[in-house]
């Protein structure tokens with residue numbers, strides 16, 4: 001609605017109607033925005049919940065439900081094309097005798113062209129074909145020989161793509177069993193359902209996507225529609241291609257890389273019910289899909305579902321759970337490595353657990369890869385100082401001999417991740433951040449991974465002038481250089497965010513690997529996710545330990561997930577797969593259970609640890625971070641806030657709420673700003689914070705995915 005606000009007119013949204021007003025003098029609304037924007041009641045309900053739960057301003061929450069660009073200075077507009085139409089009663093070119101007939105040659109040419117083209121053409125086409133000016137058209141319009149019409153054209157990112165049609169596969173016995181309760185839930189009315197929310201826990205390649213497709217097809221048969229969330233745009237390709245092939249012309253893809261016009265048009269077409277399925281990353285949960293009957297969250301454990309960088313800091317999986325409750329839609333969370341909280345929900349019967357334990361593929365069952373753990377301390381003892389254990393070296397050689405592909409995984413970029421002066425021990429760090437610098441050979445510079453600032457490679461220590469600069473710590477570039485040295489004839493490709501900038505490079509390099517133009521691919525977690533390469537027989541994890549020392553209660557869970565995902569890349573097709581995981585702590589439970597593909601084993605141990613320390617899912621966490629250019633101001637603000645919190649806890653008589661901090665954040669300084677954090681643990685913490693005023697510089701993050 002347009003509303004008067006002082007002397008100005010502002011745009012607003014009607015959330016609720018009421019008979020009385022808290023203020024005395026009210027003014028009338030001016031009218032509807034043109035074109036009007038409608039938000040379905042359950043979406044308003046969703047926005048209210050988001051504002052409440054994630055402690056964000058209501059407008060920020062509602063803005064998620066509005067057409068893309070609604071808040072912009074120049075919001076996107078629908079695009080129209082002008083069509084010229086022949087007035088058949090009067091405009092026949094061969095009736096020169098009639099009243100108002102065309103006189104000039106050009107006028108006749110226009111009428112002839114229209115007649116030959118079925119009486120209707122875009123104006124621009126007519127002008128260019130007849131090579132006439134607009135005065136000719138004006139004359140024809142005046143004589144009422146032709147008419148002019150506006151027709152909306154949609155900017156469609158998929159308009160020129162073709163997809164081969166595919167048909168559903170015959171389910172395996174295990175899939176059939178998994179499918180039964182889901183099918184039942186989709187067919188039942190929400191009120192009669194025993195279970196409408198499912199956790200589909202299936203190892204990589206167990207046929208989860210096939211079940212998503214069947215669930216969508218059944219939802220469509222029931223006259224309803226679906227939304228399918230995928231964690232990252234980069235990963236949408238493989239899954240969307242399968243969706244297009246199964247539901248041609250009925251799938252909309254939305255994501256932030258589309259142009260403003262494409263996003264706007266997509267939103268409106270979706271809201272008109274033009275698509276059975278909407279696919280996209282986290283923001284797709286807010287697509288105005290009418291008649292919602294099914295919400296799928298693929299790879300539900302992925303942290304990319306959390307909006308971490310701006311308000312509202314929502315988690316799309318949790319929003320999906322809530323939206324499913326509001327709309328009665330069936331909810332399907334799929335993953336090979338469930339989030340600990342999600343699995344706990346299944347153990348508590350809030351979600352129905354469905355398991356797929358076997359891999360399927362078009363060529364029959366292909367077993368999970370055999371995983372071998374290598375203790376790198378033993379390698380050192382045996383005099384092997386290489387980053388390759390003897391086993392991994394031997395296995396890579398074998399795979400290359402058999403002309404099979406290899407993936408090597410290291411979760412750090414660069415050639416040296418730690419640079420120090422051999423004389424005085426100075427560690428080179430960023431001037432603006434508290435992090436250490438990484439040497440990147442490709443650009444021959446030291447780079448800060450936090451702010452991306454780069455420095456000339458150090459030859460001399462700035463403190464003691466010593467020249468013994470040690471470049472230590474291994475990254476993707478180190479592994480690349482070693483591969484080129486050890487496996488001289490192999491074609492090596494490094495796949496990390498340095499080497500692969502932008503979506504085009506991403507698709508191109510993956511294409512090269514798929515076409516087997518590459519023998520060894522080296523990558524960060526970018527290659528760990530969701531990708532399916534039939535030629536890969538060996539996966540090597542250079543170091544499983546990189547994430548273990550981080551001060552975050554989720555570091556074990558994170559390590560377990562990554563290792564499972566990485567190992568799952570091997571042997572996705574005809575060749576049997578093998579994974580070699582190198583570690584200095586092979587007995588550590590996250591590593592041990594990942595090597596055995598034993599999720600329940602890992603969960604049992606992890607949940608004990610969470611319970612013992614009162615960490616989620618046994619409590620909720622809100623993370624408060626304040627930053628300031630001045631270290632002193634930063635820490636003063638943090639302690640003031642801690643005092644306010646303590647008072648509130650006392651006033652409200654909250655039992656079992658714990659504060660950790662204030663303490664410097666893991667990165668004590670970022671881009672020149674100091675950062676302090678306070679962690680709050682407890683139940684229903686929103687009530688504690690609702691009335692606290694957070695000045696500028698504070699970040700309030702409910703259910704943070706990381707503590708760093």
Ligand code: ADP
Pocket residue numbers: 169170171172175202203204205206207208209210211360361362
């Ligand atoms: P996930 O999503 O669990 O990784 P997918 O659904 O992608 O598993 O299935 C893995 C592979 O097995 C795909 O190539 C898929 O086409 C194939 N597949 C899945 N189900 C069947 C089936 N019932 N019969 C034959 N092939 C199948």
Ligand code: ZN
Pocket residue numbers: 430431432433448449450451452453671
């Ligand atoms: Zn920096």
